[in-house]
Amino acid sequence: MSTTLLESDVLACDPHQLYSHEIASYPLLSSQEVIELAQCMEQESEAEHERKHMPFPSASSLALGGAHMQQAKQRLIECNLRLVRSIAYKYRGFxxxxxxxxxxxNLGLIHAVEKFDYKKGYRLSTYATYWIRQYICRELARQIHKVRIPIYLQERFKLARHLLETSREPGKHDQSLANLMTAYEVAESQVISVDTCSLDIEDQELTPEEQCIRDTQLHMLRKLFTQSELTKRECFILCLRYGLSSSLKQGTLESLLSKEQEPDRCEQSYAHIGALLGLSHEAIRQIELRAIKKVQKQVQVMQAAGQEIHYADFF
Structure with a gap:
């Protein structure tokens, strides 16, 4: 009896322990159960779309369909809450x-469940892990970087985030995509250092699900570059500055990259890019700033049009 009371006191005093105790009641899902729930969400979403376009849809039918979809979504989220806790635990101490x-x-998990496509063959846990990490890293960046850092010091902090993540990532380029979109969303008055991680390590062979995630992200990034009306030079400079050249050398980069000039996958300095293009250090920096402002403006236009967009959508 006394032991039970003691455990209750500990849970009452420690929100983390109480939360861990609560989520432990949700059972883990098998792969088949995940697919069935995802199928339910898909079918209900399609049915809801059809009902909304009916001449006289009944309120009860709309409510029932929405309830079934919400129940499937809720179960996928609840049964993966322990995954969120285990990932968050690795980022303690900051x-x-x-x-x-x-x-x-948890916000990252919700985002992953909403975007998950079971037809592509990858596991929800793998897909969700990446979104969870990105949302957590975004919060860390928001909390940690409170003081504006001079540009010359930002160059010294490029490997900072590499120290935050020691576990295996779904593709080394994904972190650079995250850094790039972080730069797009931060105004000059805010504090964000260009904390890209080193990409000079040979890429590990990607699993099918990791390749799918990276392909989707690169497609979205190319689309954003196009909508922002970046020139070929601006696209080239952004990709080299953030270590994206090898992944994005198709399309707008194709005419600028020759076999003799093709850079490696590391983020490049202003001086190195200037040497490639025959421009000064300051000219490259100005072009980079101009390109980032173009993308910032495009993101604002998309948000004003009602399109929900986060930098995490691109990594």
């Missing part, structure tokens, strides 16, 4: 409360 990290990770 001055951010554990429950705040878990809350951000």
């Amino acid at each position: 001055g951010v409360e554990m429950m705040d990290l878990i809350q951000e990770g």
Whole structure:
């Protein structure tokens, strides 16, 4: 009896322990159960779309379909909450409360469940892990970087985020995509260092699900570059600055990259890019800033049009 009371006191005093105790009641799902729930969400979404376009849809039919889809979504989320907690635990020790990290990770899980496509053959846990990490890293960046850092010091901090993540990532280029979109969404008055990680390590062979995630992200990034009306030179400079040249050398980069000039997958300095293009250090920096402002403006236009967009959508 006394032991039970003691455990209750501990749970009452520690929100993290209480939360862990609560989510432990949700059973893990088998691969087949995940597919069935995802199919249910898909079918109900299609049925809801059809009902909305009926001449006289009944309120009860609309409500029933929405309830079934929400139940399937809720179960996928609840049964993966322990995954969020385990990932958030790896990011403790940076001055951010554990429950705040878990809350951000849960938002990433919700985003992953909404975007998950079971037909592509990859596992929900793999797909969700990446979104959870991105949302947690975004919160860490928001909490940690409170003071504006001079540009010359930003160059020294490029490997900072590499120290935050020691576990295997779904493709080394994904982190560069995250850094690039972070730069797009941050105004000059805000504080974000260009904390790209080194990409000079040979890429590991990607699994099918990792390749699918990366292909989707690269497609979205190319689309954003096109909508932002970047010139070939601006696209080239952004890709080299953020280590994306090898992945994005198709299309707009194709005419600028020769076999003799093709750079490696590391983020490049202003001086190196200037040598490739025959321009000064300052000219490259100005072109980069102009390109980033173009993309920032395009993101604002998309948001004003009602399109939900986050930098995490691109990594």
